[in-house]
Amino acid sequence: xxxxxxxxxxxxxxxxxxxxxxxxxxxxxxxxxxxxxxxxxxxxxxxxxxxxxxxxxxxxxxxxxxxxxxxxxxxxxxxxxxxxxxxxxxxxxxxxxxxxxxxxxxxxxxxxxxxxxxxxxxxxxxxxxxxxxxxxxxxxxxxxxxxxxxxxxxxxxxxxxxxxxxxxxxxxxxxxxxxxxxxxxxxxxxxxxxxxxxxxxxxxxxxxxxxxxxxxxxxxxxxxxx
Amino acid sequence: xxxxxxxxxxxxxxxxxxxxxxxxxxxxxxxxxxxxxxxxxxxxxxxxxxxxxxxxxxxxxxxxxxxxxxxxxxxxxxxxxxxxxxxxxxxxxxxxxxxxxxxxxxxxxxxxxxxxxxxxxxxxxxxxxxxxxxxxxxxxxxxxxxxxxxxxxxxxxxxxxxxxxxxxxxxxxxxxxxxxxxxxxxxxxxxxxxxxxxxxxxxxxxxxxxxxxxxxxxxxxxxxxx
DNA sequence: TCAAAAGTGTTAAGTTTACACCCATGA
DNA sequence: TCATGGGTGTAAACTTAACACTTTTGA
Numbered sequence: 001x002x003x004x005x006x007x008x009x010x011x012x013x014x015x016x017x018x019x020x021x022x023x024x025x026x027x028x029x030x031x032x033x034x035x036x037x038x039x040x041x042x043x044x045x046x047x048x049x050x051x052x053x054x055x056x057x058x059x060x061x062x063x064x065x066x067x068x069x070x071x072x073x074x075x076x077x078x079x080x081x082x083x084x085x086x087x088x089x090x091x092x093x094x095x096x097x098x099x100x101x102x103x104x105x106x107x108x109x110x111x112x113x114x115x116x117x118x119x120x121x122x123x124x125x126x127x128x129x130x131x132x133x134x135x136x137x138x139x140x141x142x143x144x145x146x147x148x149x150x151x152x153x154x155x156x157x158x159x160x161x162x163x164x165x166x167x168x169x170x171x172x173x174x175x176x177x178x179x180x181x182x183x184x185x186x187x188x189x190x191x192x193x194x195x196x197x198x199x200x201x202x203x204x205x206x207x208x209x210x211x212x213x214x215x216x217x218x219x220x221x222x223x224x225x226x
Numbered sequence: 227x228x229x230x231x232x233x234x235x236x237x238x239x240x241x242x243x244x245x246x247x248x249x250x251x252x253x254x255x256x257x258x259x260x261x262x263x264x265x266x267x268x269x270x271x272x273x274x275x276x277x278x279x280x281x282x283x284x285x286x287x288x289x290x291x292x293x294x295x296x297x298x299x300x301x302x303x304x305x306x307x308x309x310x311x312x313x314x315x316x317x318x319x320x321x322x323x324x325x326x327x328x329x330x331x332x333x334x335x336x337x338x339x340x341x342x343x344x345x346x347x348x349x350x351x352x353x354x355x356x357x358x359x360x361x362x363x364x365x366x367x368x369x370x371x372x373x374x375x376x377x378x379x380x381x382x383x384x385x386x387x388x389x390x391x392x393x394x395x396x397x398x399x400x401x402x403x404x405x406x407x408x409x410x411x412x413x414x415x416x417x418x419x420x421x422x423x424x425x426x427x428x429x430x431x432x433x434x435x436x437x438x439x440x441x442x443x444x445x446x447x448x449x450x451x452x
Numbered sequence: 453t454c455a456a457a458a459g460t461g462t463t464a465a466g467t468t469t470a471c472a473c474c475c476a477t478g479a
Numbered sequence: 480t481c482a483t484g485g486g487t488g489t490a491a492a493c494t495t496a497a498c499a500c501t502t503t504t505g506a
Contacts, residue, residue, distance in 0.1 A: 011237035012277065050232070056311050388458090431456070432456085
């Protein structure tokens with residue numbers, strides 16, 4: 001048996017918290033819980049859960065997301081590790097925060113009801129428990145930086161999307177308007193954003209061409225800047 | 227007494243590991259341990275330590291750095307939280323990695339001897355234990371990104387520095403050469419990088435003016451791009 | 453006297469920004 | 480027929496990149 005060196009060291013509760021981004025009606029939203037369980041019942045918080053003995057921290061983040069959404073294969077990335085002594089005023093809990101980018105259409109409203117989860121506009125976020133507001137702020141910073149140089153924004157859209165949808169997504173992420181012609185010029189230079197022959201008529205009478213992100217083509221020549 | 231909700235949850239060992247950057251002879255170096263203690267005695271690793279009951283994770287990172295260097299007030303930033311199940315093959319330990327930027331001249335060689343610590347050139351890093359090599363790679367990525375847009379590089383230099391030193395620092399961080407005139411043009415536009423009337427003769431016969439970073443001036447107009 | 457680092461401006465290339473009108477369609 | 484979102488090109492401003500010689504001084 002392997003010798004144990006760490007037996008005198010203290011041990012800690014470790015949790016994960018998920019900042020879940022969704023996009024609709026030209027706005028970024030977060031999936032937040034109006035907690036119907038203790039502690040802090042009745043308050044708003046991120047979805048979270050405890051790290052289990054037999055799972056990695058990345059696996060825990062995926063499991064927690066799955067519990068709330070029923071979805072696997074969602075884009076996730078670590079935000080940071082939060083370890084202030086009193087961040088949870090009950091007992092000490094350390095937390096790794098992750099953000100997730102999902103297509104809001106994939107989300108089953110039944111699961112929302114069960115967990116009392118709600119999509120809240122980014123600029124209408126209520127006060128959250130513990131340090132969750134700070135986690136959200138940092139996650140948004142990371143998203144803004146990363147979305148500019150890596151093609152992660154597509155995770156927030158359906159597989160097929162119009163250029164107007166793509167533009168309004170990036171306007172929402174950056175919090176500023178983008179010139180339509182300049183935006184389309186940049187998109188046109190990215191060969192991995194492919195025009196299909198399908199047309200979406202839901203957003204206008206005339207209809208707009210639907211595009212899709214070709215991940216394989218992106219990896220052949222991975223350049224992205226929006 | 228506050229009700230306890232988490233008592234059934236598993237607890238974990240939590241450590242911090244420090245990626246300590248230094249700069250001399252125009253090259254970035256890391257302060258690494260040739261371990262004179264178990265586990266993995268004889269192998270190379272980052273400096274680390276366990277999180278204690280009464281300290282935050284940031285405090286733990288500072289304490290661990292202090293134990294190795296005797297220095298407080300060193301620039302540190304979180305790299306990420308590493309939680310693979312078998313990252314430490316002995317017992318499960320989760321680790322928050324931090325990188326630190328220090329002036330190599332502030333480092334007491336006596337402390338180095340005691341811990342068997344060595345400054346190793348970035349491109350001569352030996353294989354490290356556990357996932358420490360991965361931590362180093364991610365820390366370097368963060369440093370490269372952050373050094374370009376925030377004035378953190380000065381932490382690697384003495385208070386007074388020549389423009390040649392500053393340029394070779396940024397060349398080391400980015401891993402590419404920079405045009406001298408373009409570099410100096412950019413520096414000249416940053417009013418918070420102030421020319422002193424002192425001259426350094428250690429690097430050349432002619433001598434070069436010494437500059438300093440004025441943090442207060444920077445915060446009045448915080449723009450940085452190198 | 454010469455080797456070695458310090459210091460100094462200009463021009464061309466490339467990138468980014470600003471901007472306005474016609475098109476297709478369903479109500 | 481008209482209101483609505485879809486689609487398209489050009490020129491000016493700005494930023495970035497390329498480039499070579501003179502100065503100073505200690506050995």
